[in-house]
Amino acid sequence: MKRIIAIVAGGDSSEHGVSMRSAEGIYSFIDKDKYDLYIVELTKQKWEAILPDGARSAIDKNDFSFTDQGKKIIPDFAYITIHGTPGENGILQGYFELIGIPYSTCDVLISALTFSKFTLNQYLKGFGVRVAESMLVNKRHGISDEEVIEKIGLPCFIKPNASGSSFGVTKVKTQEQIQPALQAAFAESDDVMIEALMDGIELANGCYKTRNKSVVFPITEVVPKNDFFDYNAKYNGEVTEITPARLSPELTARVQQLTSAIYDILGCKGIVRVDYIITEGEKINMLEINTTPGMTATSFIPQQVRAAGLDIKEVMTDIIEDHFIAEK
DSSP: OOEEEEEEEEOSSTTHHHHHHHHHHHHHHSOTTTEEEEEEEEOSSOEEEEOTTSOEEEOBTTTTBEEETTEEEOOSEEEEOOOSTTTSSSHHHHHHHHHTOOBSSOOHHHHHHHHSHHHHHHHHHTTTOOBOOEEEEETTTOOOHHHHHHHTOSSEEEEESSOOTTTTOEEEOSGGGHHHHHHHHHTTOSEEEEEEOOOSEEEEEEEEEOSSOEEEOOOEEEEESSSSSOHHHHHSSOEEEESSOSOOHHHHHHHHHHHHHHHHHHTOOSOEEEEEEEETTTEEEEEEEESSOOOSTTOHHHHHHHHTTOOHHHHHHHHHHHHHHHHO
8 A cells, every 4th residue: 555645735825836836846756656645735715635637625624634536535644845834834733743644844843943034043043053143023013224224234134034935025225125125024924034134155955864864965056146035036047056056175064064963953854955145254154944945846955956866756755754664
């Protein structure tokens, strides 16, 4: 009997469409000789499994089951590829814990911690990880232009504290841009992070670990054609991505060691991606961690897997089977 894998996608945020594209990527990567696959689309209004013939079957939230050709299906494993709420912030992880279905990502605590960019940065600073100076602003209180300039300075980034794919992110260069940038970010998240600009080389580095192996992928260097690595750079090709990155062997090793250390500090699971800026003096600054990184055709992880000479089908099998090894 093949295990049944639910690729859980969609979600409630602006990243719904990106998530569905990631689901298609993962569907193409997983070994169909070993597993039966269903994409499950989640929205606030409904949860539905997409059946092989394109029809849809409503999910029973009591046990995450659905019906295919009159047969009740309960997935053996959930591969979560929701970018944003509820799949990246711990909510869905808690649900799967309650009903006893293993899943691909970090646990409830770490998903929630990494989803809050500001909280994560403050936490990892305690372990010696270098991050940009930043402050958190709540929608109810707001902040004056003068306070932003005094505490963080210009230019700076204003971004939603809990969002991804660069939705609501603005690179602010002048005082007149501050309040519009805050409004754009508040449209995505009730809390907004204001972060000092760091000039340097932008990098992305993926990693996954199982009980039997530790894999840190080659690093990708990101050269945006725009002002920064925004949505169009990420998904519409307005960027040059170089894998492996043009770094010295020594700096490459340092970045990969830090990625591995961060993975262990947090107790991550599945594939994560850590983004960095290398500033003057080869200082490594962490930008953020993605615990459900994009898996579309243009995403970093598939690029890095290929550059490592690995088979992404085997990587997916590693992640799925690791959870069942633990049960034995």
